[in-house]
Amino acid sequence: MSRAQSSHGPSRPPIAFVVLAAIAVVFFLLPLIGLLARTPWSDLVSLLASEVVADALVLSAIASFAAVTISTVVGVPLAWVLARVDFRGRALVRGLVLLPLVLPPVVGGAALLFALGRRGVVGEPLYEATGLVLPFSIWGVVIAVTFVSMPFLVLTVEGALRNVDVRFEGAAASLGAGGWTVFRRVTLPMIGPSLAAGMVLTWARAIGEFGATVTFAGNLAGETQTLPLAVFVALETNRDTATALSLLMVAISLTVLVLLRDRWLRPQ
């Protein structure tokens, strides 16, 4: 974390910036301190060693990585279209991508229910044709967390694409490279760090998702209960379990974020 400073940064940051930055750090640190202060350290292992916790952990891992995968597969092309293709209604499409950020997650979950539920606009024909019910299943969890987290990927990658010098792509194309080759060999390496950052943000949002998940997919231990849902239920009965679970989530997320930052997001 501390190694980047020396060679190319500005020599001395304004003192006001340092003070304000410190305030921001404290603001983020305080809730963590509160959590640590309430953590029942001696019972930590026994509180976490339960089947419910293991199930929630596995489900959260599956759902969050599925969200990142789906978001990357469809979100990168969407970001490319938004950044490179000038079409009527582009502002509207971009607004649509922002929708999950604007909607309270619970409302987003209800909207998904009205669209993709068994009686939903799309869900009903789907159910009648295939018998597939998306809510109350792992599919519901994946859909809910993907809906809420994908905007982070699209916005990050679109921003990066807009800042790529298109002359490199033009040069590659003029040398005979096809569209896909240009994207893979020229564009992708240039937006690589941003793509990684977008994937990490998407993962982080997905792993913490609560509102849309509980509203669209419901809450059943071993089926649709992710870690945040388990925390919520535990908070109502056993605060020690809730605290221990929250600490587990913070530990996992911090580990992943810090490791990824060192490996892929290092400024070049």
Add this chain to the structure above:
Amino acid sequence: MAASTLRYGRLRVVSAVAVIGFLLTSCGGSSDASDEVRVSAASSLSLAFAALGSAFEALNPGVDVVLNIGGSSLLREQILEGAPVDVYASASTDTMAPIVDGGLSDGNATVFVRGFLAIAVPAGNPAHVTGLDDFGNEELLIGLCDVVVPCGAYARQVMSRAGVEPAVDTNEPNVRSLLTKIEAGELDAGIVYMTDVRSASGGVEGIEIPDAVNVAADYPIAVIVEGPNTVGGRAFVDFVMSGVGQEILAGFGFVTP
């Protein structure tokens, strides 16, 4: 050149997203008007307490009743953590107990109203649910409140009295979210309060649970001593217990204890 603009662009987007996220998730500020009475009430009381609040405001010009609606146990946790609340109305004596035991209430809590449970099905009862026995049917999509909230604990009492092992598909965090899923037709049946069926404006139909297995839910209310306006809180509780207050509650299907 390309590299530095790229980095700048990424930073800009990331920070913009972070700022938007922060703005969207942070809650509004609170005001400290002394003429406010802050009432934390269980989800199942939301409509009745909205009516009680309006009536109380009409009788006491200048007084504002601020409702904090949520699952009883979540509201309890907020109060235990020092939330500035004047009145706590819970859906069970169990959830109220830690407040009274912890000395946070002004004296004992009073049971101000009683409610019974009912089966709720979507309008038209598409799955042809007839009674509690259907809750054991694996084919149906069945929802209950989670056992940690009162409506879930009561529902399980009813189930065990009826001798049915429910094939639950979701344990909802509160009765409102359970009703949303039933109203949307996503669940075939659930167990809610009779008052919820009555107030659900056509989207939900009720099926009675036989008296022999039904459970009476006692709703206790208490003034919170550390609240910012205990005088107002006491006045509100007196109003809830009064004839006028009880009449309003009866209009929502609650029974005077």
